[in-house]
Amino acid sequence: MNNVHLEVTNLSHGYGDISDNGLTLSGINLSLDQGELLGLLGPSGCGKTTLLRIIAGFEKPCEGSVVYQNKNISSPSYVLPPERRGIGMVFQDYALFPHLNVWKNICFGLTKKHDMSRANWLLELLGLREFRKRFPHELSGGQRQRLGLARALAPSPSLVLLDEPFSSLDVEVRYRLRNELSRVLNSCSASGILVTHDPQEALGICDRVAVMRKGSIEQCASAIDLLTKPKTPFVGNFVSQNNLINIVHKKDDFSTPFGSVIVKPYLLKAEPNILMVDQDSIEISYSENGKGLIKSREFNNNSWIFRVQYGEKILRVSMPIDSDLCIGNNCDIKFISGKYGYLFPGCISCVLKS
Numbered sequence: 255m256n257n258v259h260l261e262v263t264n265l266s267h268g269y270g271d272i273s274d275n276g277l278t279l280s281g282i283n284l285s286l287d288q289g290e291l292l293g294l295l296g297p298s299g300c301g302k303t304t305l306l307r308i309i310a311g312f313e314k315p316c317e318g319s320v321v322y323q324n325k326n327i328s329s330p331s332y333v334l335p336p337e338r339r340g341i342g343m344v345f346q347d348y349a350l351f352p353h354l355n356v357w358k359n360i361c362f363g364l365t366k367k368h369d370m371s372r373a374n375w376l377l378e379l380l381g382l383r384e385f386r387k388r389f390p391h392e393l394s395g396g397q398r399q400r401l402g403l404a405r406a407l408a409p410s411p412s413l414v415l416l417d418e419p420f421s422s423l424d425v426e427v428r429y430r431l432r433n434e435l436s437r438v439l440n441s442c443s444a445s446g447i448l449v450t451h452d453p454q455e456a457l458g459i460c461d462r463v464a465v466m467r468k469g470s471i472e473q474c475a476s477a478i479d480l481l482t483k484p485k486t487p488f489v490g491n492f493v494s495q496n497n498l499i500n501i502v503h504k505k506d507d508f509s510t511p512f513g514s515v516i517v518k519p520y521l522l523k524a525e526p527n528i529l530m531v532d533q534d535s536i537e538i539s540y541s542e543n544g545k546g547l548i549k550s551r552e553f554n555n556n557s558w559i560f561r562v563q564y565g566e567k568i569l570r571v572s573m574p575i576d577s578d579l580c581i582g583n584n585c586d587i588k589f590i591s592g593k594y595g596y597l598f599p600g601c602i603s604c605v606l607k608s
């Protein structure tokens with residue numbers, strides 16, 4: 255690791271007439287080290303696939319550059335064609351040749367003898383040997399995606415781009431393949447860029463994750479830094495599903511409808527306006543006249559996650575599994591005293607008080 259493999263500098267892109275549609279991507283800066291797996295994470299429509307397509311050579315940027323292995327491969331005046339980049343791609347819908355069997359799908363376009371022994375090795379590595387004569391429609395979703403990965407890796411690319419490769423797979427196969435991905439890329443000495451909108455997936459397997467919003471990168475960091483030091487409320491909310499609550503500041507008092515916060519004044523560099531708290535820092539209790547309304551609940555390991563409406567806002571609250579609160583109940587909402595929250599701007603730690 256640690257030598258820059260791919261560098262995206264000040265990249266912007268717009269589809270069609272930019273003056274009408276605005277920019278899809280704006281001022282993107284990103285670098286990828288040799289052997290690193292980088293996640294592009296963000297909500298639908300934030301520009302993840304567009305960024306991947308520019309790196310692959312299918313789109314031209316209107317500003318900025320992409321440098322790969324010290325060569326400029328994309329700029330507003332030059333785009334090296336995708337097939338000459340030496341970059342592999344794996345798609346959500348597999349994109350396999352339906353009329354070719356597993357072996358021929360992997361070997362498609364390979365010419366050298368050396369490539370055939372690599373194809374054999376990949377067949378083994380991805381557990382596809384026994385299916386080598388089958389056609390794509392005779393494989394399960396997980397097997398097809400393994401074949402997609404084997405095919406992308408067959409020409410020995412040193413970078414593989416993966417666009418939501420696991421999203422159409424069932425949960426168990428998704429977990430298994432996710433965990434296999436780093437091992438397979440490592441075995442092939444390849445770096446990877448993985449597009450996903452699933453924080454668990456990105457944080458679970460990527461070395462670093464770039465969190466995107468509306469065509470920009472809000473933060474690019476390791477899982478631990480994104481979880482413990484989110485740079486913006488959006489990152490905290492999207493990555494950890496934390497709650498964002500407006501703060502009212504009067505003299506030394508920072509209050510919210512659910513309690514107040516205690517913060518060391520010398521830590522504050524700017525007037526805080528948002529408090530971020532996780533779902534374990536709030537509690538709800540049944541109350542006929544409570545201002546909260548339980549909209550839904552979902553099972554999460556050993557607890558319930560309730561979605562509670564308060565005015566226009568939806569809060570996520572974790573409660574023990576034996577909670578007898580039901581959808582449609584009204585409830586009181588309060589902070590759990592002594593838990594920590596973060597004030598923005600600045601991500602300043604504070605203590606909650608109910």
Ligand SMILES: Nc1ncnc2c1ncn2[C@@H]1O[C@H](COP(=O)(O)OP(=O)(O)OP(=O)(O)O)[C@@H](O)[C@H]1O
Pocket residue numbers: 269270278296297298299300301302303304305451
């Ligand atoms: N070919 C196109 N022509 C015009 N606009 C497009 C085109 N492709 C994508 N867009 C728009 O560009 C924006 C970013 O799309 P993109 O597919 O990059 O987002 P994404 O983050 O990958 O979304 P998702 O997670 O839903 O796949 C969206 O507003 C989308 O409607």
